Amino acid sequence: MxxxxxxxxxxxxxxxxxxxxxxxxxxxxxxxxxxxxxxxxxxxxxxxxxxxxxxxxxxxxxxxxxxxxxxxxxxxxxxxxxxxxxxxxxxxxxxxxxxxxxxxxxxxxxxxxxxxxxxxxxxxxxxxxxxxxxxxxxxxxxxxxxxxxxxxxxxxxxxxxxxxxxxxxxxxxxxxxxxxxxxxxxxxGAPFVPAVLKSLPPGHLAHTADAIDFAALRGKSVAVIGGAASAFDAAATALEAGAAEVHLFARRERIASVPVTRARAYPGAYDNYFHLPDAIRWAQARRFRRAGSTPPVDAVERVTRFPNFHLHLGASWTDASVRSERVEASVAGESYAFDFVIAATGYxxxxxxxxxxxxxxxxxxxxxxxxxxxxxxxxxxxxxxxxxxxxxxxxxxxxxxxxxxxxxxxxxxxxxxxxxxxxxxxxxxxxxxxxxxxxxxxxxxxxxxxAHEARINGDIAADFDVSFYAHSVWQHDKADVA
The missing domain is CATH 3.50.50.60 (FAD/NAD(P)-binding domain)
Structure with missing residues (x-):
């Protein structure tokens, strides 16, 4: 090197x-x-x-x-x-x-x-x-x-x-x-926490915006709600910290995999985006919302290598409450129980x-x-x-x-x-x-x-006076004599 x-x-x-x-x-x-x-x-x-x-x-x-x-x-x-x-x-x-x-x-x-x-x-x-x-x-x-x-x-x-x-x-x-x-x-704005989770106490719930003690999740059952990059990152961190199992719940039927913003990443669109008509900018924002935020490939691979990682698709939570020190949840007609819930639900x-x-x-x-x-x-x-x-x-x-x-x-x-x-x-x-x-x-x-007009019109000292070049000034009378 x-x-x-x-x-x-x-x-x-x-x-x-x-x-x-x-x-x-x-x-x-x-x-x-x-x-x-x-x-x-x-x-x-x-x-x-x-x-x-x-x-x-x-x-x-x-x-x-x-x-x-x-x-x-x-x-x-x-x-x-x-x-x-x-x-x-x-x-x-x-x-x-x-x-x-x-x-x-x-x-x-x-x-x-x-x-x-x-x-x-x-x-x-x-x-x-x-x-x-x-x-x-x-x-x-x-x-x-x-x-x-x-x-x-x-x-x-x-x-x-x-x-x-x-x-x-x-x-x-x-x-x-x-x-x-x-x-x-x-x-x-603020971190977004779905209404179904708002009744959970801080000891059982954190948003990805929070400082989470992942070491404390060792041996615990953890639920992560969300399907974008922060959800996969949080799930992976919990697994790497020794969580007994991690279940990731995404409301979409498939994990978003089409990075639609890449289509407008070239300089023409990127540099001039602000000048697009409102209708086009709105349509682009709507397109992103419909497509979803795409997690990087390595973020998905980071969790799928764990046998104790479980992915639930089309799985929206409908109820959550704490009973016997665990979070009991109803999801798509099924019941689950977790020690801790992480909301990777954006902002x-x-x-x-x-x-x-x-x-x-x-x-x-x-x-x-x-x-x-x-x-x-x-x-x-x-x-x-x-x-x-x-x-x-x-x-x-x-x-x-x-x-x-x-x-x-x-x-x-x-x-x-x-x-x-x-x-x-x-x-x-x-x-x-x-x-x-x-x-x-x-x-x-x-x-x-x-103030600036006064400054730019202000007096400026000359860099030199006439004596600097006087000896080189052409004088016609001397030239005629020669």
């Missing part, structure tokens, strides 16, 4: 060749603490912070509710796949700079041959890379800081924060002109469910406010998604009712219907981070246009 003298030499050369980041060009404003606050310190927060830095936008703060770096993000916590679900060749947070890419980082440590041998990126390696990215680029993240309320004040916001420092919790209010919601899969998108959005949610334009589908094409879940602008910003439900909404950018799966991707994952970075940063730059520049 051939390595550079310094494993980060290519990354160091990249930063040297692109030169230092521009100085902050945004004029300070009285009473404003931050030009931009990024909510979420995972891969999204770090990538946005770096992109804004390179755009010369200062006073940027990244906050994360996790107590420390080890507990932030999903990759070492709630993510349970062995490998990322996306191809290793997709552009990530490197902002078009190859020396900062996962491939460059990986090859510097494990060699080009090793990189060529991997199909998709191992989850733990991706977590290592992201930690390196944050530290190498010196991205500061304020851990233990939870956003509890966004309060609009004119064209800026008062952000109510809950800050944990050790065993103490204090409330803090800070101000910001722009907000980026990079707060994960539940960032515009509901509804801004009104987010406590930090309670003062603004009623003003956010949703797809159901914007688009009326045909009678047989309604979908309440998709209709609850926010109808976003070109830079993933909230729009007003009623014009001039909430002009501040355009300063909140949604970089989470709430953008799915508008942008056709589970925004916040790796595939969305190349397209959507530059779009959001460019809009933030434009808005901040135009908001302080008088």
């Amino acid at each position: 051939t390595q550079s003298t310094h494993p980060d030499q290519q990354a160091l050369d990249t930063l040297r060749l692109i030169g230092p980041a521009p100085e902050n060009w945004v004029p300070p404003r009285d009473g404003i603490d931050h030009n931009v606050v990024i909510v979420g310190g995972g891969q999204t927060g770090a990538a946005f912070a770096f992109a804004l830095r390179r755009a010369g936008i200062g006073q940027v703060s990244v906050i994360d509710a996790a107590p420390d770096e080890a507990h932030a993000g999903v990759w070492l916590n709630r993510a349970r796949m062995n490998r990322l679900r996306t191809p290793k060749t997709l552009a990530g947070p490197e902002a078009g700079l190859p020396g900062l890419s996962f491939q460059a980082w990986y090859e510097a440590r494990f060699g080009a041959v090793s990189y060529a041998e991997i199909d998709r990126i191992p989850r733990t390696r991706w977590a290592e890379y992201l930690a390196w990215y944050r530290h190498f680029l010196d991205i500061p993240i304020r851990y233990g800081t939870r956003l509890t309320l966004i309060e609009p004040v004119g064209e800026h916001f008062r952000l109510h924060l809950e800050v944990r420092d050790g065993g103490t919790v204090r409330s803090v209010v800070e101000t910001a002109r722009k907000i980026v919601l990079g707060n994960g899969v539940a960032g515009n 509901v998108v509804d801004p009104a469910l987010r406590p930090e959005l309670k003062q603004v949610a009623q003003h956010i334009r949703l797809w159901r406010d914007q688009y009326v589908p045909a009678e047989n094409d309604h979908d309440d879940a998709l209709g609850a998604h926010p109808y976003l602008g070109a830079a993933l910003e909230y729009l007003e439900k009623t014009d001039a009712d909430a002009p501040y909404l355009k300063h909140i950018h949604v970089y989470n799966p709430g953008a799915f219907v508008s942008f056709g991707l589970p925004v916040g994952d790796v595939p969305s970075m190349k397209r959507d981070i530059p779009a959001v940063v460019q809009r933030i730059s434009r808005d901040l520049f135009l908001a302080d246009l008088p």
Whole structure:
């Protein structure tokens, strides 16, 4: 294996060749603490912070509710796949700079041959890379800081924060002109738990969004409800932890195996998706919902190799309750009993469910406010998604009712219907981070246009005076004498 003298030499050369980041060009404003606050310190927060830095936008703060770096993000916590679900060749947070890419980082440590041998990126390696990215680029993240309320004040916001420092919790209010919601899969809603499971106590039920003690499931009988990737990942983790048996219940008659979004993954459709007519975007979202979310082949293989894994198809739960310390369930006319139930049932998108959005949610334009589908094409879940602008910003439900909404950018799966991707994952970075940063730059520049006009019309000292070239000026009288 051939390595550079310094494993980060290519990354160091990249930063040297692109030169230092521009100085902050945004004029300070009285009473404003931050030009931009990024909510979420995972891969999204770090990538946005770096992109804004390179755009010369200062006073940027990244906050994360996790107590420390080890507990932030999903990759070492709630993510349970062995490998990322996306191809290793997709552009990530490197902002078009190859020396900062996962491939460059990986090859510097494990060699080009090793990189060529991997199909998709191992989850733990991706977590290592992201930690390196944050530290190498010196991205500061304020851990233990939870956003509890966004309060609009004119064209800026008062952000109510809950800050944990050790065993103490204090409330803090800070101000910001722009907000980026990079707060994960539940960032515009909440985990979805079917009504049939809601009566189960926490000791017998968890959602895949929760921190699950899989070691405690050793020797236990476990039910997993759901048919997408997270269901198979949870089932596999339970089996690998020594569960006595795992039953996975899917309501479909077959596991979804057709990745319909792949048909629109080429640059033309990907780059211009936002500009598709509403009817086409709605039809694409409906097509995905009908086809279902496809688990990767290796996720299915990971569970089917266990003889104590049992797959139930067309099996919707109709009743569940705890008796004698076990969950008794009725499923498709049959009775079962389990020690623990895991709901791998996804997330509901509804801004009104987010406590930090309670003062603004009623003003956010949703797809159901914007688009009326045909009678047989309604979908309440998709209709609850926010109808976003070109830079993933909230729009007003009623014009001039909430002009501040355009300063909140949604970089989470709430953008799915508008942008056709589970925004916040790796595939969305190349397209959507530059779009959001460019809009933030434009808005901040135009908001302080008088100051910038004065600056660009300001006096500039000359680089030299006439004495610098006076001796070479052609003089006609001397030429005539010659």
